[in-house]
Amino acid sequence: METRANYLIVGIFVLGLIAALLGFIYWMKHDSDGGDGKAYHVILDGSVQGITVASPVMFNGIRFGAVRKIELLPEDTRKVRILISVRQDTPVRTNSHARISQQGLAGWVAMEITPGTPDMPMLEPKPGEKIAVISADPGASGSLFAGVSDAAGQASALAVRLNNLIANNEDSLHRTVANLETFTGMMAERKDDIAAVIQNVRQLSEKLAAVSAKIDSAVDRLAGESSDNPNSIVSQVQQAAISIRQLSEKLDKSVGDKSGALTQQADRSLREFELLAKDGRRLVDSLDRVVQKIDRNPTGFLLGGQQSPKY
Numbered sequence: 001m002e003t004r005a006n007y008l009i010v011g012i013f014v015l016g017l018i019a020a021l022l023g024f025i026y027w028m029k030h031d032s033d034g035g036d037g038k039a040y041h042v043i044l045d046g047s048v049q050g051i052t053v054a055s056p057v058m059f060n061g062i063r064f065g066a067v068r069k070i071e072l073l074p075e076d077t078r079k080v081r082i083l084i085s086v087r088q089d090t091p092v093r094t095n096s097h098a099r100i101s102q103q104g105l106a107g108w109v110a111m112e113i114t115p116g117t118p119d120m121p122m123l124e125p126k127p128g129e130k131i132a133v134i135s136a137d138p139g140a141s142g143s144l145f146a147g148v149s150d151a152a153g154q155a156s157a158l159a160v161r162l163n164n165l166i167a168n169n170e171d172s173l174h175r176t177v178a179n180l181e182t183f184t185g186m187m188a189e190r191k192d193d194i195a196a197v198i199q200n201v202r203q204l205s206e207k208l209a210a211v212s213a214k215i216d217s218a219v220d221r222l223a224g225e226s227s228d229n230p231n232s233i234v235s236q237v238q239q240a241a242i243s244i245r246q247l248s249e250k251l252d253k254s255v256g257d258k259s260g261a262l263t264q265q266a267d268r269s270l271r272e273f274e275l276l277a278k279d280g281r282r283l284v285d286s287l288d289r290v291v292q293k294i295d296r297n298p299t300g301f302l303l304g305g306q307q308s309p310k311y
Contacts, residue, residue, distance in 0.1 A: 037065055037085045037086050037087050037088055037090075038085070038086055038087070038088055038090065038092075039068070039083060039084070039085050039131050040083075040084050040085075040086065040092065040123070040131060040132055040133070040134050041081055041082070041083060041084075041131050041132070041133045041134070042081070042082045042084060042098040042111065042133070042134050042136055043073060043079055043080070043081050043082075043133060043136060044079065044080050044082065044098075044100070044136050045078065045079055045136070046078070046080075048070065048080045048082065048100060050100065050102070050109030051067060051070065051082065051100055051109055051111060052067070052070070053067055053068065053069065053070060054066050054067060055067040055108070055109060055110055055111060056108070056110045056111070057084045057085075057086055057110065057111045057112075057113065058101070058110045058111070058112045058113070059086065059090055059091075059092075059112075059113045059115065060113075060114070060115045064086045064087050064090045064113075065084055065085045065086030065087060065090065066084070066085060067082055067083070067084050067111055068083045068084060068085050069082070069083035070082050070083075071083075082111065083131070084111055086113075090113075091115065091116075091122065092113060092116075092122065092123045092132075092134065093115070093116030093117065093120040093121065093122055093123055094116070094120050094121055094122075094123050095116040095117055095120045096113055096114050096115060096116040096123060096134060096135075097113070097114045097116075097134065097135050097136065097137045098111060098112065098113050098114075098134045098135070098136050098137070099111075099112055099114075099136065099137040100112070113134065
């Protein structure tokens with residue numbers, strides 16, 4: 001009797017637990033569907049991967065309803081129409097938007113509705129519509145999952161290309177590695193020479209720095225010398241500049257006072273030179289004629305007559 005009583009108690013407890021679980025599921029379904037809540041349509045372009053019937057509808061991060069139906073848009077099969085149901089007190093406004101979002105890094109996928117601004121009116125069906133349509137954000141479809149898939153495909157393709165590149169250039173890579181080993185070995189053998197070169201370069205740099213400092217100091221001293229010191233370079237340069245300027249002024253004054261006489265003298269000299277040039281040309285013409293005569297009859301020119309012809 002006690003054994004049968006124990007079985008009866010266990011059976012009643014299991015049945016009660018099953019009934020409570022079914023009731024909880026019904027309550028969750030009723031609450032998530034919004035019960036007699038308000039229905040909205042959301043039209044999305046592209047894939048809605050991750051969204052299923054009974055997926056939660058979040059409003060400003062709070063669950064306010066669930067997805068009731070997913071279907072293709074009859075007018076354009078590239079688009080998906082999702083029917084959602086939210087609580088009657090959900091403030092969906094005309095500038096509210098819908099998008100698919102992932103709750104957490106590895107969480108579930110939900111339909112999220114933005115709240116809009118308080119100054120905008122509530123969203124109502126347009127004339128000829130039974131259910132109001134919530135605008136979807138650009139790229140609001142399941143681009144997250146599509147992007148992950150595309151990225152995985154691109155990564156796989158990149159890995160294949162890298163493998164092919166390495167396989168096609170395996171000999172070149174081996175030679176490159178061998179050359180690097182040879183070079184590093186040579187560098188290790190000549191490390192003392194390299195250290196000496198580095199030391200020489202460092203010493204040269206220090207010497208250049210010292211020379212530069214000396215040049216800077218000399219320039220500073222030269223610039224700092226006062227012109228009151230008659231033995232300074234600055235004073236001597238200034239005195240030389242003053243002397244040159246005085247000489248230039250004297251020359252300008254001398255030439256300016258006698259410019260007329262100099263011009264007349266230059267004109268007379270130029271005319272005399274022209275006369276001399278004319279006389280020289282006449283003399284050259286006369287000498288040319290004499291030379292021609294000598295060339296034609298040298299004997300006659302020397303004896304003063306023409307030479308008798310020979311028979």
